[in-house]
Amino acid sequence: MAQPVVQTIHRDPALFWWILLPITVVMILTGILRHYAMTLLQTTPKKQDLPKIRQQRSLVRGVNLRTNANVLSPSSFQARKAYMVQAYQEGKFLADPESRGKPRPNPMSDPAAMEGMMGMMKGNMAMMVPQSLIMGWINAFFSGFVIMKLPFPLTPQFKSMLQSGVGTRDLDVRWVSSLSWYFLTLFGLQPVYNFILGSNNAANQVTQQMAMSNPGAGMMGPEQDPDKLFLNEAENLEVLDHQWILEGIEERLVAKFAA
């Protein structure tokens, strides 16, 4: 046996103009349209009210104190630590001190969380609807066409990916069917969108699918009990080993300039 026979298929050149190009153009335009639809559908993020801001920033203050404690002299650090630990343990900075110690309410009943879910729903809808429409369109008009040949060989595993809709077993993997071209553009157009719309566009399906796959991640923050966070931070402050960076700085400086 010499070389395997190279498959040749004579394709009508009109396939390029009437299938490959339309699918690509439609996919790009859908992405742009989706971007603008998402921008319109987006609700402005709700403003936090003052107690919430206070609660959050007070916690950050404690974290700052812990991480940068070494700039303070021991006495002022001790004074601050005593104050912060006590305030944290008393729950002084809590947004609603009444609900302290009670279990968190169901996130479904929280209107703010519902709003976030609505936003996600909208995102999904803006993605699903055009996707299914276009797939239907391609299936109706272009199914079963082999429209292009890849310039490089591939292993047979790619057959299901590249030749969906074409039911021939012996066809070389390098031939791409129209439905597969649709999927390729669906996932591969991100750089094009970046070029047209700027880098933080909403036309990207892939990142949205990533965000969807772990919806908990974005919502864990407000989900946690702030009181627990405060108590945790108080404990961290309690056990902190304080070192003063200004200890012996005079000698350090003298040594630095002597060198």
Place this chain on the structure above:
Amino acid sequence: MSQVNLLSPPSHISPDTARKLSLKAPLILSHPPTSSLPWPLSLLFSRETPESWTIHENLFYSSLRTGDETSARQILERMEARFGDQNERIITLRGIYNESIAQSNADLERVFDGYEKILREDPTNMSVRKRRVAVLKALGRTQDAITAVTVLLQNSPTDVEAWAEASELYASQGAWGQAIYCAEEVLLVMPNAWSAHAHIATLHYLSTASNSPPSLPALALSLKHFCRSIELNDSYLRGYYGLKLITSKLISVLSDSASASNKRGNNQDDDEVPIPKIATVKKLEEIATSKLGEIVRNASSGKTGWTGYDQAELIAARELLDGGGKIER
């Protein structure tokens, strides 16, 4: 000094720079970033970028500084047309404009009442809260300003700007303890800001000015902070100036206390601020003197790499060197 532009102006703008910046107003005003064409075309032909609005905002500030209120008004109107007059930043900018065109205290009071009204509607508008403090300060009601800034800090305790402002306000009232506390909060957020270290050091130093045998721990702390600011930035003129001032004072105090007796030293054993050894202080003074001399010499001869120092600071440093530390601030 590097080329000044409107996109990223330096944090401290000298009057000269502000004038240069505001001279760009006519050019920018004659080229609106938004297009005047009808809707679909305007999308295609606008030259609008996020930067163009940053430039507008900075131009607004520098025109107000140079008293070019007509340009400021035009810029403000353009921004209002673009972002709507309910935008938080636009509200603040309009407030700044109203403050700067206020002719009398009564006008300022009116601006202040406007801020109160805004805050009743939206208590989370931090920048308006800050403007409110500024107006109170301008009206000379320092106590009220302190109260306002403490309320702001209770609600937003990570705001460096506000802590620094509170520190200044307390210092102007001579409440050194509170001023130092606030300055330390600034350091907690920005631990490596040499200017913040120098600020604390200055406060510690000023706090010793009132009591006649200056308290050694405060002086020692001041010395430490000045040392730290120099360690962080070894061409920091203000740090060297302070270091020289403190060391010369410390030398006299230390030699006094050493000759008096050792019981003073015994008293301070339980104090946790270690008093520096007089030999170290002397060495530090030499360092400060030589570095100050170097900076003054090189900066006034305009050597490359030595520019960018504030003229007033250079003059003060030269006076300190000539006067041998007799200047009291």
